[in-house]
Structure formats: C-alpha cells, structure tokens
Amino acid sequence: MIDRHTPQLRAALGFWREGRRQEAIAMFNAIIRDDANNVQSYIVPARAYAEKFEFERMEDVLARLVRRAPKHPGVHHYIGETYGMLKLPDRALAAYQLAADLPGAGPPTWMELASLYERAHRLEEAEDLIERTVRTGYSLALVWLVRGRIQRRLRRLDQAEAIFRDLIARSADDLPAAWEAWSEIALMRDAQGDYAGAVEAIEQCKEAQRRHETAHMTVSNQIHGEMRRLIDGISADDFRRWRDSAPPLEARTALLTGFPRSGTTLLEQLLDSHPALTSSEERDFIGRDLLQSVVSRRSDRNLFSALNELSDAQLATDRCRYFAAMEYFLGEPIAGRLHLDKNPAYNLTIPLVLRLFPETHLIVALRDPRDVVLSCYLRYLPLNAVSVRFLDPVRTAERYALDMSAWLKFRGLIETPWREVRYEDTVADAAGQARLALETLGLPWDDQVLGYRERLSGEKNKQVTSPSYEAVAQPIYTRAIGRWQHYEELLAPAMKTLEPFIREFGYA
Structure with missing residues (x-):
C-alpha cells in the first residue's frame, strides 16, 4: 500500500465540506476503485463521513480497506487513529494492538498504544511501550508528554518535571505540546502546594495560547x-x-x-x-x-x-x-x-x-x-x-x-x-x-x-x-x-x- 494524498482526494473532500454530498460520495467511490492501493483513498472518505456522523458509510470504507490489506500494520494504525479522533478508546486500542502485533509495526503505533494504556490506568504496560519507543530515537512530542505523565502518576515527580521541561526547551513556544507541558507542570506545582509556581507555569501555557485565539x-x-x-x-x-x-x-x-x-x-x-x-x-x-x-x-x-x-x-x-x-x-x-x-x-x-x-x-x-x-x-x-x-x-x-x-x-x-x-x-x-x-x-x-x-x-x-x-x-x-x-x-x-x-x- 502507498500512502499519498492526491488532488482527486482534495477535490472530493472540498465537495463534501461544501455540502455537495452526492458528488463527493460518487467521487470518493471512484477514487477507491481507481486508486485502491492508496491507504488515503479509504482514510480520507472514512474521516469525512465521521465528521458528519455517517458511521455506516465510515465503517464500510474501513472494512474495505482491511479487506484490501489485512496484514498491513499501517492500515490498522490509521484505523486506530480514526477511532481515537471519535473518542472511542476501546476500538482505537483494539486497532492499535492489532497493528502492533503485525510485522513492520514501529514507534508511532507503540506511542499511541502507550498513550491509551496511560489513560486506561495500565501504567506498567504504558511505561514499557513508551521506553521502547524512546530507545528507537523516535522523538515526536507525544512521546515525551506520555512519558512525563507516566512518571508523574508513578510519583517520580523530579523525572516527570525534567521530561516536561526538556520538551518545552526543544519545542517552539507556539506548539500545543509546549502548552500542554506547561499545564502539566502547573498541576504538579498545585499538588505540591506551590501555588505561585502553578500560576507562573499555567500563565506560560495561556499566554502562548492567546497568540492563537x-x-x-x-x-x-x-x-x-x-x-x-x-x-x-x-x-x-x-x-x-x-x-x-x-x-x-x-x-x-x-x-x-x-x-x-x-x-x-x-x-x-x-x-x-x-x-x-x-x-x-x-x-x-x-x-x-x-x-x-x-x-x-x-x-x-x-x-x-x-x-x-x-x-x-x-x-x-x-x-x-x-x-x-x-x-x-x-x-x-x-x-x-x-x-x-x-x-x-x-x-x-x-x-x-x-x-x-x-x-x-x-x-x-x-x-x-x-x-x-x-x-x-x-x-x-x-x-x-x-x-x-x-x-x-x-x-x-x-x-x-x-x-x-x-x-x-x-x-x-x-x-x-x-x-x-x-x-x-x-x-x-x-x-x-x-x-x-x-x-x-x-x-x-x-x-x-x-x-x-x-x-x-x-x-x-x-x-x-x-x-x-x-x-x-x-x-x-x-x-x-x-x-x-x-x-x-x-x-x-x-x-x-x-x-x-x-x-x-x-x-x-
């Protein structure tokens, strides 16, 4: 499978968001037929249908994708991502786990799984996966946010704050990852009774957000x-x-x-x-x-x-x-x-x-x-x-x-x-x-x-x-x-x- 956004997909998505529903559906179907080995031919329509709560169409498209490439880890990763966008953690978790068990799975899937495990209070499993991700050198911001949260919840507060501050230092201050890291520090300061420190940290977050309001x-x-x-x-x-x-x-x-x-x-x-x-x-x-x-x-x-x-x-x-x-x-x-x-x-x-x-x-x-x-x-x-x-x-x-x-x-x-x-x-x-x-x-x-x-x-x-x-x-x-x-x-x-x-x- 290839992974490519095409002009045809962008045009169909434009029709969809303009309310030209039948034209968009016809175009999505044609793209799936004519570009069947492109994972985005399925993911873009599926997420467009999800935006409008047309879940039967979304599930049909995702099922067609799985039938096309049932053993491709990237396919199941994208499906997990789609369910995550819909706040369906159980279904997202199942898709990511399936992806992780297939040959060729790697750090992006481990990172997402670790994040879901942390939210499900499965902290040991989350830590194992996030440390495995870190060892590969994969450095997306979510890795460090999840790693810091796990350390905080395991009461390793010094390690947690060091991770969050390192993320802030390595991120541009107009990126949400830095804002979220400041918020984590603020909540830690509050829990420790350092209320002035909490205000100082959260204001770093809010000031940056105000520039994008x-x-x-x-x-x-x-x-x-x-x-x-x-x-x-x-x-x-x-x-x-x-x-x-x-x-x-x-x-x-x-x-x-x-x-x-x-x-x-x-x-x-x-x-x-x-x-x-x-x-x-x-x-x-x-x-x-x-x-x-x-x-x-x-x-x-x-x-x-x-x-x-x-x-x-x-x-x-x-x-x-x-x-x-x-x-x-x-x-x-x-x-x-x-x-x-x-x-x-x-x-x-x-x-x-x-x-x-x-x-x-x-x-x-x-x-x-x-x-x-x-x-x-x-x-x-x-x-x-x-x-x-x-x-x-x-x-x-x-x-x-x-x-x-x-x-x-x-x-x-x-x-x-x-x-x-x-x-x-x-x-x-x-x-x-x-x-x-x-x-x-x-x-x-x-x-x-x-x-x-x-x-x-x-x-x-x-x-x-x-x-x-x-x-x-x-x-x-x-x-x-x-x-x-x-x-x-x-x-x-x-x-x-x-x-x-x-x-x-x-x-x-």
Missing part, C-alpha cells in the same frame, strides 16, 4: 451573540408549546450538564452504573450536528426562529439521527434504558434539547464558582469556541456567568423535572446525591451505583474520555474543595462577575 474567539463571539438572543427571547410559553406540539417519543432521555469542571464526570460515573441507565460522555452531536442542522434551515441562521419552525418530519429525522449516533458511540442498543447525555457545556443548548426531546429530565451539576473558574483556567485544553474563553480568569468567569445565567432563567420557565446537584454534596455523600438524581430521572435506587470504580479498572475498565479520567478513577477525595482560597489574588479581578452566582448557589 483570534479565529476561535470570532466563532465564540458569534455563538455567544446568538445564544444571548435566544436566552433573552425565550419564554415559558415556548417551552410549553414545544412540549404540547411535539410527536410523542418512546425513548427516555436525560441531560447532565452544568459547566466544565463542575463534577459532571463523577456524577455521570455513579449514574451510569445503574442497570436501567446508559450514558454518553461528551458526544457533541447535539451542539455540533443537530445545532447546525436546525439553524441551516434558515438563511439568517436565527436559532430561536428555527426552533419554532421545526416540522414534525424534521423532528423525527433529527431524533432518529441522534439515537443512531448515540448507539454507535455506545457500541450497543439503548434497548429501553434511560439515555443520559452528559456534556458539561450544554447549558446554552437546553432549549434545543427540549425542542427535540421535550420529555428530557435535567440534572445540573453545581460547584463553588471560584473553584470552577480556577479549575478551568489551571489546565490546558485544546483551543475551540468554548476553551478560548478559559485563557484568563476574567474571561472564564464571564463565560461561566453566561452559562449559569441561562440556567437560572431556564429553570424558572421549564416544567420538565430537574435537579441541581452540588459537587461538594456528592463528595460528602455520593449515595445520597446519586439517589436524589435517580429520583429526578424516575429510576429506583440500585446498589450497583456505588460500585462505579470497579467499572473503571480491572477487566471491565470502562474508559473515561474527559480530562477528569485520572481523578475520577481515584477514591472520592475532598482536596479539590475550596482550592480557590490558595489563588485569591489570581481570582480577584473575576470576583465581581462571580459574586451573584456565589450567593445564588449557596457558596457565600
């Missing part, structure tokens, strides 16, 4: 403007009318949201252990695909108007596509269980959710706003329209205020069952808070809920894809509560924005 901030401003118009315009009558006019839905749905770093991952793991519930973790199908599908039906892209104009046929189509995507991500049918969509950044999309699924029950995670803002600021996140707001504490607080103001308005308008769950209360009494959340979702108590950590390790090893993957696998701890007190000077410029929410949510 313009395009993301433009998109973010557009989204915020549209969402503010929606928040200002919506009324209880709108929610009631949508509920009364929507076709009935047999499936049961719930949304777990709040704000990033508010404890949604811990709460989700508890609830997902209930046998009558299954959860999807941060699958941005609603906020990306369905939102675009709805607003694109109007030339002015006015979301509020588009929601009001949705027909029963459009609702049926969007609902069907949603459940098909969720079942693909889950790898199994929902099969009568309550489906919980967990996404901490979905406060602003609550009207969209309740327009499509008026029966949805809501769980909103709360945490001390000062700890939320600090936690969002004190770590690296890849730049996008949400995380671009987390590059300084003031902007982080402003984004928090937008999201939580929206929730405060929506909770006064909606009639669907909802409950706020405080992170601090969950840490103090996980069983009690899980029981209350389950009552809101219409589910009885089940003792399996308290065995959630067993599912995150051992043979079951359910993988968490959020940034909290490491913390949530540990026994519940209290050290993250009140952490903001060590950073009062850092947070001082944001306090005016946060004070109304500190009072409203009972943290004064």
